[in-house]
Amino acid sequence: MKVRSETLNKSVTRRAFAIGSLGTAAAAALAACSGGTSTASSSSASTSAAASSSSAPTGAAATLTLWTDAERSPALKDIAAKFKADKGIEVKLVVKDFASVRDDFITQAPTGKGPDIIVGPHDWLGKLVQNGVVAPVQLGDKASLFNPVAVKAFTYEGQVYGLPYAVENIGLLRNKKIIPEAATTFEEVVAAGKKAVAAGDAKYPFLVGLDPKQADPYHLYPLQTSLGSVVFETGADGGYDATKLGLDTEGGAAFAKKLAEWGDKGTKVFNSNITANIAKEKFNKGESGYFLSGPWNVPDAVKGGVDLVVDPLPTAGDKPAQPFVGVNGFMISAKSKNALAANEFVVNYLSLAEAQDSLFDQGGRPPALIESFDKAAADPIVKAFGEIGTNGLPMPAIPQMDAVWADWGATELKLIKGGVADPAAEWKKMAANIAAKIKS
Amino acid sequence: MSGASAVGTLEAESPQPPVKKQRKQHAPDSVLGTLAKIALLGIVDAVAVYVLIQLASQHEWLIFAVALAVTLVINWIYLRRGGLPAKYLAPGVFFLLLFQVFVMAYSTYIAFTNYGDGHNSSKEDAITSIQLAAQERVPDSPQYANTVLEKDGTFYLLVTEPDGTAKLGTTGEPLHEVTPSTTSSTGQATGVDGYRTLAFTDLLQNQQAVTAVKAPISDNPADGSLATSDGSTAYVFAPKLKYDAAADTFTDTTTGAVYKDNGQGAFATADGQQLSTGWKIDVGFLNFQRAFTDPNLSGPLWQVTLWTFAFAFFSVLTTFALGLFLAIAFNRADLRGKRIYRVLMILPYAFPAFLSGLVWSGLLNPEFGFINNTLLGGADIPWLTDPWLAKFSVLLVNLWLGYPYMFLVCTGALQSLPEEVDEAARMDGASAWRIFRSIKLPLLLVSIAPLLISSFAFNFNNFNVIYMLTGGGPRFDGTTYDVGATDILITMVYKVAFGGTGRDYGLASALAIIIFIIVAVISTVSFNKTKSLEEIN
Numbered sequence: 001m002k003v004r005s006e007t008l009n010k011s012v013t014r015r016a017f018a019i020g021s022l023g024t025a026a027a028a029a030l031a032a033c034s035g036g037t038s039t040a041s042s043s044s045a046s047t048s049a050a051a052s053s054s055s056a057p058t059g060a061a062a063t064l065t066l067w068t069d070a071e072r073s074p075a076l077k078d079i080a081a082k083f084k085a086d087k088g089i090e091v092k093l094v095v096k097d098f099a100s101v102r103d104d105f106i107t108q109a110p111t112g113k114g115p116d117i118i119v120g121p122h123d124w125l126g127k128l129v130q131n132g133v134v135a136p137v138q139l140g141d142k143a144s145l146f147n148p149v150a151v152k153a154f155t156y157e158g159q160v161y162g163l164p165y166a167v168e169n170i171g172l173l174r175n176k177k178i179i180p181e182a183a184t185t186f187e188e189v190v191a192a193g194k195k196a197v198a199a200g201d202a203k204y205p206f207l208v209g210l211d212p213k214q215a216d217p218y219h220l221y222p223l224q225t226s227l228g229s230v231v232f233e234t235g236a237d238g239g240y241d242a243t244k245l246g247l248d249t250e251g252g253a254a255f256a257k258k259l260a261e262w263g264d265k266g267t268k269v270f271n272s273n274i275t276a277n278i279a280k281e282k283f284n285k286g287e288s289g290y291f292l293s294g295p296w297n298v299p300d301a302v303k304g305g306v307d308l309v310v311d312p313l314p315t316a317g318d319k320p321a322q323p324f325v326g327v328n329g330f331m332i333s334a335k336s337k338n339a340l341a342a343n344e345f346v347v348n349y350l351s352l353a354e355a356q357d358s359l360f361d362q363g364g365r366p367p368a369l370i371e372s373f374d375k376a377a378a379d380p381i382v383k384a385f386g387e388i389g390t391n392g393l394p395m396p397a398i399p400q401m402d403a404v405w406a407d408w409g410a411t412e413l414k415l416i417k418g419g420v421a422d423p424a425a426e427w428k429k430m431a432a433n434i435a436a437k438i439k440s
Numbered sequence: 441m442s443g444a445s446a447v448g449t450l451e452a453e454s455p456q457p458p459v460k461k462q463r464k465q466h467a468p469d470s471v472l473g474t475l476a477k478i479a480l481l482g483i484v485d486a487v488a489v490y491v492l493i494q495l496a497s498q499h500e501w502l503i504f505a506v507a508l509a510v511t512l513v514i515n516w517i518y519l520r521r522g523g524l525p526a527k528y529l530a531p532g533v534f535f536l537l538l539f540q541v542f543v544m545a546y547s548t549y550i551a552f553t554n555y556g557d558g559h560n561s562s563k564e565d566a567i568t569s570i571q572l573a574a575q576e577r578v579p580d581s582p583q584y585a586n587t588v589l590e591k592d593g594t595f596y597l598l599v600t601e602p603d604g605t606a607k608l609g610t611t612g613e614p615l616h617e618v619t620p621s622t623t624s625s626t627g628q629a630t631g632v633d634g635y636r637t638l639a640f641t642d643l644l645q646n647q648q649a650v651t652a653v654k655a656p657i658s659d660n661p662a663d664g665s666l667a668t669s670d671g672s673t674a675y676v677f678a679p680k681l682k683y684d685a686a687a688d689t690f691t692d693t694t695t696g697a698v699y700k701d702n703g704q705g706a707f708a709t710a711d712g713q714q715l716s717t718g719w720k721i722d723v724g725f726l727n728f729q730r731a732f733t734d735p736n737l738s739g740p741l742w743q744v745t746l747w748t749f750a751f752a753f754f755s756v757l758t759t760f761a762l763g764l765f766l767a768i769a770f771n772r773a774d775l776r777g778k779r780i781y782r783v784l785m786i787l788p789y790a791f792p793a794f795l796s797g798l799v800w801s802g803l804l805n806p807e808f809g810f811i812n813n814t815l816l817g818g819a820d821i822p823w824l825t826d827p828w829l830a831k832f833s834v835l836l837v838n839l840w841l842g843y844p845y846m847f848l849v850c851t852g853a854l855q856s857l858p859e860e861v862d863e864a865a866r867m868d869g870a871s872a873w874r875i876f877r878s879i880k881l882p883l884l885l886v887s888i889a890p891l892l893i894s895s896f897a898f899n900f901n902n903f904n905v906i907y908m909l910t911g912g913g914p915r916f917d918g919t920t921y922d923v924g925a926t927d928i929l930i931t932m933v934y935k936v937a938f939g940g941t942g943r944d945y946g947l948a949s950a951l952a953i954i955i956f957i958i959v960a961v962i963s964t965v966s967f968n969k970t971k972s973l974e975e976i977n
Binding site for chain 2: 062087088089106107110125129130131132133135137138140141157158172198212267271273274275277278305308334337338339340341343344346347392399406407415433434436437
């Protein structure tokens with residue numbers, strides 16, 4: 001606004017004058033248009049006038065806005081085109097930086113300017129529900145067409161808040177050239193890895209990427225669960241209960257001891273200096289037979305010439321080794337003015353096999369729709385990841401999870417680095433810290 | 441602040457025809473000039489009116505009043521005769537108000553609220569969301585194929601029971617049996633005489649009205665009501681929570697628990713059970729109080745403050761020393777290939793600081809990093825994980841990032857120093873060191889001291905280097921916050937406000953204001969001190 005008044009003072013030329021008058025016309029037109037649309041949209045709620053004038057087929061149809069990231073955007077083009085052809089509604093795919101989708105959505109939805117639909121992982125749900133920006137989705141009979149873990153992941157406080165499309169979890173990547181046989185327990189894995197190192201076939205018995213500040217509780221979780229310690233217990237309704245922290249248990253203490261034993265000052269199965277990038281590089285170069293990682297590292301490993309198989313996660317204790325499962329899906333804004341169209345698109349179109357297939361083709365993550373997964377499972381690696389996932393635990397979506405990561409990771413790192421006199425006590429201290437944080 | 445006020449001064453100093461200034465009476469504008477003025481002012485007003493209509497329709501009365509006032513002031517300034525300085529100053533002042541004063545006032549306002557996760561909107565929004573989330577599908581209830589009908593502006597849901605009976609209902613009018621006039625090939629009722637069947641495009645026109653329809657299943661409201669979210673399927677819903685507008689409470693329909701407004705921006709029961717969606721309220725000085733009284737915060741706060749000062753001071757000192765040394769070295773008239781050296785010197789400046797931070801954290805990896813592995817022949821030095829070494833590493837990396845700036849500044853300043861003084865001193869037999877210490881450095885400091893102060897202020901808040909290199913680690917023991925040996929105030933604020941159980945914009949704003957006050961005090965004191973330097977001249 002101000003820029004224009006600034007130019008008022010400049011000596012006026014003929015051209016500026018021409019531009020100015022054009023601008024006035026444009027602004028007037030703009031004001032007129034917008035005035036028109038705003039009255040139209042406000043009156044659409046009061047029904048009579050709009051209902052009688054709505055015989056025009058697609059002219060006044062709504063537009064849906066979907067926030068997506070660059071990777072998923074091409075996969076959604078076809079299904080959006082189909083929706084447009086069937087229903088006459090355009091789905092505008094707005095490509096956003098993935099990292100900012102959740103927070104931008106939380107800040108923009110209350111102002112009414114946010115999108116109608118977003119796509120993201122289920123563990124955003126807690127935050128989104130807490131801020132009241134997502135609406136429940138009724139899957140109805142369609143729920144049975146999906147992987148139960150996926151639907152469970154999108155269930156929060158008893159309501160389903162999204163349509164899942166992909167299930168993601170880690171597995172044990174093995175280089176068949178170095179280690180030909182699969183193992184079931186972590187002890188056997190370590191023994192096989194060490195044998196390969198002794199034979200000169202590998203440099204490292206086992207690889208997992210560890211962050212130099214946070215270690216990696218996500219990747220180490222199956223080992224922890226197999227020793228009998230979960231991060232949150234589940235409550236009566238099947239969802240995670242924020243008041244029941246499951247870290248401070250005997251299993252947790254056992255895991256702490258094991259971490260110290262496997263760490264830098266012990267058997268060096270884990271090396272705190274090996275970051276995710278370094279681990280990936282070493283595995284792809286054939287310097288280790290094992291790599292605890294997810295499907296995202298598969299394409300490069302295959303490209304690097306690794307003779308890859310994916311094994312079920314090895315157990316460290318007597319319980320099953322359950323990884324965190326991350327489910328991606330579509331969620332609808334609680335403030336969407338096009339709730340009906342958004343529901344139609346999400347529930348009836350994105351649940352189609354062709355939509356889920358095309359998302360799989362682009363992203364490579366096992367589909368949540370059983371029909372699509374069965375097709376994708378022709379690839380043994382996808383099949384292996386998918387089977388591990390059905391035994392996994394949904395990543396807790398409760399907001400309290402945010403309070404856990406930093407302490408959890410830092411303690412794991414400390415234990416792996418070694419020099420902690422009493423790992424079990426250290427673990428107990430961490431659990432107490434986290435519990436205090438959640439309470440405050 | 442400096443940016444906008446600079447704009448302001450520029451505006452004030454922009455060329456003004458002196459003739460006009462002296463004349464008391466305003467010369468009549470040319471016809472063309474008047475027309476242009478009207479046209480341009482017209483654009484401004486058209487936009488303003490548009491904005492005002494939008495604001496009025498959203499009932500944003502405070503902003504409406506401000507926008508109206510601004511528009512009136514603009515019109516008054518440019519329509520009245522004379523008052524030329526105001527015409528030049530107005531844009532600058534406007535931007536100053538918009539981008540500096542407003543932003544600061546707004547963060548101050550946020551500091552006194554509980555704005556953050558769980559409290560990010562109004563109470564009405566929170567009530568709507570809670571009601572929306574409390575609508576639960578009745579367990580094991582069937583999924584109905586549904587058609588939406590319309591009569592006299594009211595929308596009706598037409599469903600077909602599994603046994604083939606068609607039922608019609610709407611809000612306040614329980615489902616009752618009707619005889620359908622048309623049915624689809626699957627036996628689903630699609631129309632009733634006297635009612636208009638809505639096609640999908642009609643539905644779209646009336647989305648909010650259609651999704652708001654809740655047709656009771658029977659006369660007993662406890663049985664739940666039928667609603668549709670996509671127009672073609674309907675489910676039976678029963679609310680888990682019931683809102684009582686008069687008492688302003690939510691009641692759990694199964695347990696009977698009553699949730700009341702707890703005065704902290706949320707609905708909660710007497711024993712502290714809280715509904716997840718809350719709203720924004722004013723909390724007074726609570727955020728500031730928390731910053732100083734939370735035992736977890738006040739402990740590490742002193743260590744962090746001390747280190748922040750040390751970090752900012754040593755960063756300025758080391759970068760200035762190295763920059764100045766190189767500037768003097770490359771300022772020699774007889775040095776060949778000066779340009780190439782200078783370009784090489786500036787290279788680190790061209791990298792984004794957060795990328796450099798990441799790259800350096802890789803280079804400093806104890807086992808695989810280039811520094812230990814290649815330069816130090818496989819030494820295992822924990823650069824980033826030992827508290828003191830981590831502090832040293834942060835300063836080292838910041839030196840690498842920061843010296844090119846000082847090099848540029850010093851090179852510029854050196855070249856503007858008069859040669860004669862230098863020569864005269866040399867004639868008097870002064871040594872090179874003496875010339876530097878007694879002549880060059882004081883002269884340089886006159887022009888560079890303000891930059892050193894701003895550099896100090898910058899490093900005081902140098903988030904990128906710390907966050908990307910060490911993330912503040914290694915962590916302190918004895919606090920539940922994720923705060924460590926290399927954390928400076930700004931990274932600590934970030935972690936405290938955003939690293940706990942949720943984002944807390946209120947606390948973050950309060951802490952940011954405290955940091956602002958610290959920096960402002962230091963800057964004011966230092967700028968006053970530098971005045972004494974100028975007396976050397």
